[in-house]
Structures are given as structure tokens and as C-alpha cells.
Amino acid sequence: MEFDKEFLDKLFKRAKENPRLRQNFDLRTSSADTSQHILCALLPGTKISIHRHEDTTETVICLCGKLDEVIYEEVVSYENGAEELPQGMDAQDVSRKVKYREIQRILLNPAEAKYGCQIPKGAWHTVEVIEPSVIFEAKDGAYK
Incomplete structure (x- = not known):
């Protein structure tokens, strides 16, 4: 199987028809x-x-387009806004909130020789698509 312009154009066409824009x-x-291991066409939005x-x-390799891989850390806070459990309180008795704080943004853009990245095991992340892109993704284990 060849992954040429015609193949990627068909993948983009299917992404445009998909309400999820990918x-x-x-x-x-x-x-x-x-x-x-997949190829994924991603559209802005x-x-x-x-x-x-x-x-x-x-592992994420960008074949074409432009996007940011965004890495986060999990920030847990409790009902009083503290990031630590109040002294003497049982975690079951306190409202716990989880937020995500951006810690790294990795631009993937083959036109600028920024081809890919490896996201560490357990790292919180997402993708922000800047222009229509196709990425190759590889992970261990069966899809869940």
C-alpha cells in the first residue's frame, strides 16, 4: 500500500464528511x-x-499540515482551593477538583522540519490543529 497524495486526499475528504472533523x-x-498504528487526518476545529x-x-509523526501537541500536568485542588488535602481531613469528606495546566506545546510542521514527537507514558495531552494535517500515531497495546 502506498501513502501518496491521492491516498491523503481521500482521507481528508472522509474527515470533512465526519462531524468530528477527523x-x-x-x-x-x-x-x-x-x-x-494509524494514520489520522485532522481538520481545524x-x-x-x-x-x-x-x-x-x-509516537506522533506529522506527514503534512501543522498542529500543536499540547502536554499538561494534572492539578488537583480541594473545596477550599488548596492543592493539598486540608490537614486532618479525610479525602472522602472533601470535594476534589481536577484541572489541567499546560506545561509544553510542541509544534509539528514538516515545512519547518518539525516532524514529530514522543509523548511520555502517562502524560496528559491533546492536539490543536492549525491547518489540515495527517499524522502517524503509534502506541503499544490494543485500542480501548
Whole structure:
């Protein structure tokens, strides 16, 4: 199989037809393959929730387009706004809030020789698409 301009154009066309403004192409050749490696066409405006992969790193290579991989840290606060559990309080008795603080933004843009990145295992992240892009993603383990 060749991944040429015609192939990517078809993937972009399917992404435009998809209400989520993205389209994956699974590169596995059998259901016995438990790795994850896909091509993903992403259009500006697509929303990808902040998420993490607890058991694997994620490799992202940008074939075309321009996007930011955004890395976050999880910030837990309690009902009084403190980032630590109030002394003498049981965690079950206190309202816990989780927010995400941006700690790194990685531009992927092959036209600027910024081809890809590796997202550490367990890192919270998302993607912000600047212009129509196709990425290759690889992770260990079966898709859940």
C-alpha cells in the first residue's frame, strides 16, 4: 500500500464528511496485531479531549499540515482551593477538583522540519490543529 497524495486526499475528504472533523486509517493487517498504528487526518476545529495513555508512550509523526501537541500536568485542588488535602481531613469528606495546566506545546510542521514527537507514558495531552494535517500515531497495546 502506498501513502501518496491521492491516498491523503481521500482521507481528508472522509474527515470533512465526519462531524468530528477527523478520520483514522487503521494500519494493522490483522486483529491479532495488538499494537496501535494509524494514520489520522485532522481538520481545524476537531476536538480531542485531554487524555493519557497510562501504559505506553505515544509516537506522533506529522506527514503534512501543522498542529500543536499540547502536554499538561494534572492539578488537583480541594473545596477550599488548596492543592493539598486540608490537614486532618479525610479525602472522602472533601470535594476534589481536577484541572489541567499546560506545561509544553510542541509544534509539528514538516515545512519547518518539525516532524514529530514522543509523548511520555502517562502524560496528559491533546492536539490543536492549525491547518489540515495527517499524522502517524503509534502506541503499544490494543485500542480501548
